[in-house]
Amino acid sequence: xxxxxxxxxxxxxxxxxxxxxxxxxxxxxxxxxxxxxxxxxxxxxxxxxxxxxxxxxxxxxxxxxxxxxxxxxxxxxxxxxxxxxxxxxxxxxxxxxxxxxxxxxxxxxxxxxxxxxxxxxxxxxxxxxxxxxxxxxxxxxxxxxxxxxxxxxxxxxxxxxxxxxxxxxxxxxxxxxxxxxxxxxxxxxxxxxxxxxxxxxxxxxxxxxxxxxxxxxxxxxxxxxxxxxxxxxxxxxxxxxxxxxxxxxxxxxxxxxxxxxxxxxxxxxxxxxxxxxxxxxxxxxxxxxxxxxxxxxxxxxxxxxxxxxxxxxxxxxxxxxxxxxxxxxxxxxxxxxxxxxxxxxxxxxxxxxxxxxxxxxxxxxxxxxxxxxxxxxxxxxxxxxxxxxxxxxxxxxxxxxxxxxxxxxxxxxxxxxxxxxxxxxxxxxxxxxxxxxxxxxxxxxxxxxxxxxxxxxxxxxxxxxxxxxxxxxxxxxxxxxxxxxxxxxxxxxxxxxxxxxxxxxxxxxxxxxxxxxxxxxxxxxxxxxxxxxxxxxxxxxxxxxxxxxxxxxxxx
Numbered sequence: 210x211x212x213x214x215x216x217x218x219x220x221x222x223x224x225x226x227x228x229x230x231x232x233x234x235x236x237x238x239x240x241x242x243x244x245x246x247x248x249x250x251x252x253x254x255x256x257x258x259x260x261x262x263x264x265x266x267x268x269x270x271x272x273x274x275x276x277x278x279x280x281x282x283x284x285x286x287x288x289x290x291x292x293x294x295x296x297x298x299x300x301x302x303x304x305x306x307x308x309x310x311x312x313x314x315x316x317x318x319x320x321x322x323x324x325x326x327x328x329x330x331x332x333x334x335x336x337x338x339x340x341x342x343x344x345x346x347x348x349x350x351x352x353x354x355x356x357x358x359x360x361x362x363x364x365x366x367x368x369x370x371x372x373x374x375x376x377x378x379x380x381x382x383x384x385x386x387x388x389x390x391x392x393x394x395x396x397x398x399x400x401x402x403x404x405x406x407x408x409x410x411x412x413x414x415x416x417x418x419x420x421x422x423x424x425x426x427x428x429x430x431x432x433x434x435x436x437x438x439x440x441x442x443x444x445x446x447x448x449x450x451x452x453x454x455x456x457x458x459x460x461x462x463x464x465x466x467x468x469x470x471x472x473x474x475x476x477x478x479x480x481x482x483x484x485x486x487x488x489x490x491x492x493x494x495x496x497x498x499x500x501x502x503x504x505x506x507x508x509x510x511x512x513x514x515x516x517x518x519x520x521x522x523x524x525x526x527x528x529x530x531x532x533x534x535x536x537x538x539x540x541x542x543x544x545x546x547x548x549x550x551x552x553x554x555x556x557x558x559x560x561x562x563x564x565x566x567x568x569x570x571x572x573x574x575x576x577x578x579x580x581x582x583x584x585x586x587x588x589x590x591x592x593x594x595x596x597x598x599x600x601x602x603x604x605x606x607x608x609x610x611x612x613x614x615x616x617x618x619x620x621x622x623x624x625x626x627x628x629x630x631x632x633x634x635x636x637x638x639x640x641x642x643x644x645x646x647x648x649x650x651x652x653x654x655x656x657x658x659x660x661x662x663x664x665x666x667x668x669x670x671x672x673x674x675x676x677x678x679x680x681x682x683x684x685x686x687x688x689x690x691x692x693x694x695x696x697x698x699x700x701x702x703x704x705x706x707x708x709x710x711x712x713x714x715x716x717x718x719x720x721x722x723x724x725x726x727x728x729x730x731x732x733x734x735x736x737x738x739x740x741x742x743x744x745x746x747x748x749x750x751x752x753x754x755x756x757x758x759x760x761x762x763x764x765x
Contacts, residue, residue: 218270221258225250225273228266240270247277248284252292255285313382320396320418327396332368333586335410339399345370345414346422348454349391359384362409363395364454368586371408372397374416383421390432390454392422449756450765460590461745461753467587468741469533471580472554475573481529481556486519488535492715494518495663499538501549512537517665517732518719520557521695525726531556536734541760544638545749546687546739550758557732563667563677563694566731567653570681570692571605574651574735578744595746605651610636610675613654617644632674635661638687645682652682664705667694667731677731686743692733699723 226243230236237244237253244250250260260278261270273281327344335343347365359374372395374384397416402408425432436451445452452458476483491508493500494515501512516534523530536553558569578600582588591598608616614630622640624630630640645652656675659668666676681690696702702723706713713720741753751757756765 218261218272219258223250223254223257223260224270225260225262226266226270227262227264246284247273247281248288251278251281252285252288309385310382313380313385316377316381318378318381318383318418324417332363332365332370332410335368335370335399335412335414339401339412342396342398342417343414344394344396346394347392349387349389349393349425350454352387352389354379354385354387359387361387363393363414364459366459369409370399371413372416373413374419378416378419386424386427387421388425388427388431390425392425394420394422446751446757446762447765453755457594458752460594461741461747462755463590464581464587464594464745465737465741465753467581467584468577468737468744469552469554471577472533472573474580475576476531476556478576479529479569479573481531481558482523482527484520484523484527484530484532486513486516486532486534488513488537492518492719493711495538499540501537501539514538515553515734516555517557517734518716520555520732521722521730522718524557524559524728524730525722529556529558533737543760545751546638546742548738548750548754548757548759551750551754552737554735554737555732557695557730559728559730561729561731563655563731566677566692566694566733567607567655567679568604570679570690570733571603571651571653574681574690574740575601575603581744591744595744598744598746601651605653605681606648607653607655609656610654610658611656613644620644620647633658633660641682642687645687646684649684651684654680654682659708662693664709664711665693665695665702666705667696668701679733683743685746686739689739689743690733690735692731694729694731697723697727697729699727 223237224230224240224243225237225245225247226240227245230243230245232245232249234253236242237250244253247260247262250257260273260281262273262277263270325342327342328338329344329346330338332345332347335345345363345365347363349361350364350369351360351362353360357375357379359379361372361374363370363372378384395414395416396418397414399412399414401412428434432451432454436445436448436455453462473483489503489505489510490513491505491510493511494513494517496514499514503510503512513534513536515536516532520530520532531554533552533554535550537550539549540547558566561569582591582600611632613636614632614634617624617636617640618629620643622643624634624640625637630636636644655678656669656672657678657680658675659666659673662676662678666678669675669677677694679690679692680688683689696705699720702720703713706716736750738750738753741747742750745753747753751759
């Protein structure tokens with residue numbers, strides 16, 4: 210007789226696995242999908258031919274004992290009672306909800322025309338319009354519904370305000386159906402909060418009437434399901450248009466606007482004129498390998514890597530100039546400080562020395578940041594985003610490229626080949642960041658070798674191996690600015706073209722600057738997103754671009 214066959218469970222057997230099972234109606238019919246408790250198994254299948262049980266995951270399933278089955282049958286009665294009670298509670302809850310909705314649907318909210326006509330305002334003007342009936346339009350940012358009382362925070366881009374609905378307004382069907390990101394027009398009076406209570410602006414809007422302009426989806430399509438804080442970064446980038454509505458993103462882009470405002474204010478004080486160079490060009494500035502090419506009416510053209518060459522042509526006409534312009538670099542780089550499109554603040558200055566250029570750059574940065582913090586609203590945002598931020602002091606630490614190599618070697622930080630740094634090595638991002646973070650203050654890193662810098666950079670008079678060049682390094686970010694004095698002798702510029710194997714012919718207009726009234730001059734470019742990452746303590750510059758573009762990302 211085959212004993213193995215005798216020991217097989219009969220058909221109609223229900224399985225119970227106390228270590229890994231689940232008490233779900235769909236379980237129980239196989240070893241891999243077992244119930245967790247015998248009581249639920251007997252409740253679900255009271256007429257099963259057999260029940261097989263195991264208590265540990267490494268034990269075999271065995272027929273349940275008579276005593277365990279007796280206990281399970283008694284437990285099944287308890288399970289039945291619980292399920293019945295839960296079903297009754299569900300039915301009651303649904304009935305209560307239906308009744309609540311029915312009663313709420315009967316409430317008609319109307320505007321009391323005897324009240325004073327409202328004054329239409331933006332939320333930013335709330336304080337000066339306290340105790341006045343106002344009309345505010347915006348989006349539901351937060352929502353809390355209680356019995357007879359609803360608190361919602363409205364956002365209009367200029368700020369946030371807490372609104373309170375009571376009575377029929379709180380109980381109406383339109384109110385209990387409200388969703389996050391719905392658009393409302395709200396009428397009411399703004400009152401300061403009593404001591405001990407808090408809300409944006411330390412006041413709240415007591416609502417007397419509201420209208421729904423646009424009702425946002427609920428359930429699976431609600432914004433809280435579409436955009437979750439810890440979601441995969443690619444999902445958040447796909448839904449960037451919704452992510453922008455969060456308080457962090459809102460804060461970053463308000464700081465960004467203040468930063469660009471402040472740059473322009475400082476340039477105005479410095480007497481520097483703003484110009485708008487082209488984005489479609491036929492020459493390179495920072496190397497041909499990172500150009501985005503395009504067909505321009507049958508001609509080859511590129512998206513600009515930098516506006517520097519065009520700014521230089523403005524010097525004899527307008528004097529010192531600057532621009533705030535997009536730059537494009539086709540770098541297949543996924544570091545946290547690289548973008549394929551970024552906002553470039555660039556300037557070119559005539560009749561100055563290298564030391565003048567360094568002093569100008571550090572003054573520009575410090576003055577700009579000081580002006581950013583002059584705005585109380587922006588200072589408050591900064592306090593939330595980067596509470597430990599300290600405005601840097603002048604002058605910045607000066608450090609030459611060769612001194613940086615010495616520092617890196619002394620601290621046993623290797624180059625990209627895992628060896629000690631030697632003259633001519635590029636200082637890669639990781640090493641640069643470690644040095645900057647450890648020194649923990651702004652650094653003007655100067656005098657880079659000719660071989661690792663662009664063709665147009667002026668050589669140092671005391672050491673022709675190096676250029677009058679500078680990178681501004683900030684803790685937590687690294688390089689935020691790069692600049693140099695420019696070659697202003699035509700023959701030397703031609704040598705630069707030759708060294709980089711660039712045909713000078715398409716640059717005739719740029720070369721003419723060295724023929725028709727040349728002069729000593731220099732300039733620089735600041736990456737807006739990198740400066741924002743430093744200001745707002747962001748891990749990546751992608752957080753600081755409205756719709757970041759980088760290798761593999763060009764949507765939405």
